Amino acid sequence: MTVVSLTDVTVRYAGALVLEIPALELEDGQILAVIGPNGSGKSTLLRVLGLLEAPAAGAVRVRGAAVPAGRRLEARRRMATVFQEALLADTTVQENVALGLRFRGVPAAVRRPRVARWLDHFGIRELADRPARTLSGGEAQRVALARALVLEPEVLLLDEPFSALDPPSRDTLLADLGRILRRERVSTVLVTHERTEARALADRVAVLIRGRIVQLDTPERLFQAPVSNEVARFVGVETIADGRVLSVSAGLTLVDVGGQKIQVAAEAAAGERVRVCLRPEDVTLSPGDVGAGVSSARNRLVGSVTRVVAAGPEARVVVDCGFPLVALVTRRSVEELGLVEGARVTAAFKATAPHLIRLDGTA
Template sequence: MSAVVECARVAVAHGARTVLEVPSLAVAPGEILVVIGPNGAGKSTLLRVIGLLEAPTAGEVRFRGEPVTPRHGLAVRRRMASVFQEPLLIDASVRDNVALGLRFRSAEAAGLGPRVARWLDRFGIGALAARRARTLSGGEAQRVALARALVLEPELLLLDEPFAALDQPTREGLIEDLGAILRAEGITTVLVTHDRGEALALGDRVAVLMNGRLLQVDETAQVFRAPASEEVARFVGVETILHCPVIGRDGALSLLEAGPGTIEVAQPAEPGEWVRLCLRPEDVTLAAGGPAAAHSSARNRLPGRVVRLIPSGPHVRVIIDCGFPLAALVTHRSVEELHLAEGVSVTAQFKATAPHLLRSRKA
């Protein structure tokens, strides 16, 4: 299937500074592509270029295979719709706001009402139709902004951090509702966000953008499980990154020297090679006391001492000194049950399939 939208050799420079450089990126019909990256990575610029709101300095954007530019882009722009971080509603009723894009396309006023009403209902805001937009809460306003975009039945939906300004419960509810709607309607979507949780919740594929460059574009699970570089690994939540040598092989297992002990990893590597081991904190479990006392099927059991406990929402981040610093994510209950505190001896356990190896030099 041909792509809905493609970037080919796109570059954007603001003055002398190159803020975006995308050799190629294609969005397939029906997929949700989530572009993640830190603030200032060029995510919004990328979205403006795709949405024909900013002309790239070089390269081209193709919509359904045809090159387009902002200058001649009105017809193509009307086949897309965008939602930004701020709802940017007009000072009018909710109903008029949702009808706005249809009016720009001079849609007949007659058929407009039912379409608007249908989309208000889908976002659960049918009761607000007559309300003045200025009187809405942040979450309600963003629902109106989404309904205003989706009522246009866009071939491509562009979302620029639409949940960033919302409080946690509002945001989770909206992400869930939006995800269900996008999948039910099969709407091709590009979502940019700095929040990896949103990528996990909504993305079919994830593109990691840093300093204006795409570092990895892959299926969502793959990006989180097997990040392509140390930078990507850190951004997608890998906390333990260890530079260490491979000291042996045992069938499919590679044996790594890590501090005073060894780690077995179910990924091939050549003995003598130096690799970077990436380990997500949620893949590590803790047991009290030394390794002998622990009962576990995990291949790797590393003795260590708790260095720090950092509360992190519903979890606690535990930093352990195993000869190298290792991070584990456990529940508050585990902290109580294991009597975790600074200086306490624990055993960190994880499966051989949990770590991911970054191989700098191919042997």
């Protein structure tokens, strides 16, 4: 059953269109992640869903029923929103967690055990009497999440709830929240610009770019088969190159890209124009010109290194093999394999690694 849905929703700021959603539905117990670059309209979408902002046009339906102007508060009380900052009131932790229940007039006798239970769920019971303003970022965000979930909302709306946290707190909170949401079957919309969060939590992922949903898919499909360049770039595909299908046989499509022949395990028709998308972690590099050895990697392209960009313990190596191909390797490999600019290397990847976007409109 659909908990909340948008139909033909548009939002304009000073005349400019910032959101245009023909249809979007959240099913019971489902976690929908909305990802997209900064300024793509994600937070606006969340505010519209949470009845915190009225769209210029279109309808927000809760359990199939449109929400008339006079009943917005009532409908809003069936939901709960958590933002990037914890935004705690200047009182104790347990008073903060009780806030939404107080708004709903829940009596103290019912409120207290519920608050205690949710403090437990988030492992912050010992903080109950602490002034909220003395908490660390991670603790504060746990309080904010407990404050929303204690309401047992029909819809939980999360607006970048982890982005202000340091990586260790973020990772543990992400794991805890994932567990809680699955166990309690909380219907959730998570807005984030971090694709890893979407991958970790979501059942479905919507990619929002310039106010429009350009792809809505399962995380697996989305990350493996982005529908466009923009989506591909956003979900972490770094090699994107256009080519033409030479032949198709036994489930393998042979594509000519910049003079190189690439085998791809995907459907296409001979002569068709396609775009090959490849994630950098799927590419391995070997020094020199390695012939077809004993390996399951069907693609081996020889080229020269044009750029090495170090990022933490890893490095991105750009190889020119008729088109720029990006590989992600460890910095140790960079040193051991002598991957410097101008070095000749062989880039290898399986036929199942690339994803094809068909450009002739048959996809």
